[in-house]
Amino acid sequence: MRFLRFITREFLLHGIVFTIIGTVILASLYLVSIGAPGEKFMEAGKSFLLLISGSRDFSTAHPGFSAGRIIASAAAITLPLSLISLLILTLQALSGAAYATTGHYLKSNHAQYGQENLCGFFEIVGSILAAVPLFVGFWVLTSTFGSEANFLLIALFTVALGGLSWDASNYLKADMLRQLSTTHATVFTTLGKNLGRFFPLPGTFSGYLFSGSLPHFIPYLAGKVPAIIGAVTIAEIVFSFPGLGSTLLDALLATNTDLLLASVFILLCVNAAVTFLVKSFLFLIYPRWYEKAI
Numbered sequence: 001m002r003f004l005r006f007i008t009r010e011f012l013l014h015g016i017v018f019t020i021i022g023t024v025i026l027a028s029l030y031l032v033s034i035g036a037p038g039e040k041f042m043e044a045g046k047s048f049l050l051l052i053s054g055s056r057d058f059s060t061a062h063p064g065f066s067a068g069r070i071i072a073s074a075a076a077i078t079l080p081l082s083l084i085s086l087l088i089l090t091l092q093a094l095s096g097a098a099y100a101t102t103g104h105y106l107k108s109n110h111a112q113y114g115q116e117n118l119c120g121f122f123e124i125v126g127s128i129l130a131a132v133p134l135f136v137g138f139w140v141l142t143s144t145f146g147s148e149a150n151f152l153l154i155a156l157f158t159v160a161l162g163g164l165s166w167d168a169s170n171y172l173k174a175d176m177l178r179q180l181s182t183t184h185a186t187v188f189t190t191l192g193k194n195l196g197r198f199f200p201l202p203g204t205f206s207g208y209l210f211s212g213s214l215p216h217f218i219p220y221l222a223g224k225v226p227a228i229i230g231a232v233t234i235a236e237i238v239f240s241f242p243g244l245g246s247t248l249l250d251a252l253l254a255t256n257t258d259l260l261l262a263s264v265f266i267l268l269c270v271n272a273a274v275t276f277l278v279k280s281f282l283f284l285i286y287p288r289w290y291e292k293a294i
Helices: 002-033 038-052 068-110 114-131 134-148 151-160 164-177 183-189 205-238 244-253 257-285 287-293
Strands: none
Touching: 002 038, 002 257, 038 257, 068 114, 068 151, 068 164, 068 205, 068 244, 068 257, 114 164, 134 151, 134 205, 151 164, 151 205, 164 205, 183 205, 205 244, 205 257, 244 257, 257 287
């Protein structure tokens, strides 16, 4: 029953239903904004039905048009770049929280202030990067590398600028710091385990604290997926990648409703797929925490 409830809620409701309804709402708002006549709404609705039914030639306005190119661009550009960005965000949050937590512990219990002071410096740098608009960072990248910047570097800029990694690190750090004064954390420090200053590895002090924060951190990551995908689509436009971002922009400029429908639908599918992947991890590892989260 628990597994069926998970599939019904996350795959059917938050996945399929959300994607379909979201596409209809966004496409309708677009048609309203351009002052489209009533028959345009009917044509768009027919195209969308053909699209979700799997028709190769779903476009009523452009016979022969296929969504294959859009799906291919999502699989080759948008989805991998989103997953790489999510992985980098997770690693940065883990390392930042581990370093800050162990630094605070050393200061409070051993009067060692060096790591804590260095954390303060990193906090200032992170807040400055968070205040930099994302497009400014991408402009610097394009000025330096042109369109030759690799995915890893783009993903790093995607999460480092605009506040994603700064917010994730602070969230996890605050959750882990709440456990420092608890009895079980104090007892763990008497076992002589490694602190795990740079990463919360299993068996280390920071790893022990992170194990208590993990059920909270996974839902947080799931909530950040739309922001990551939004930043990725901006990157695709800036670097002229043939991904969903550039396809969506082309559709808007050409007022191609069918192309817009397909682009928005696949973009929401990518968002739903990545979110489902993150929540599946929470359900498999901490099913009871998943039940509490809903």
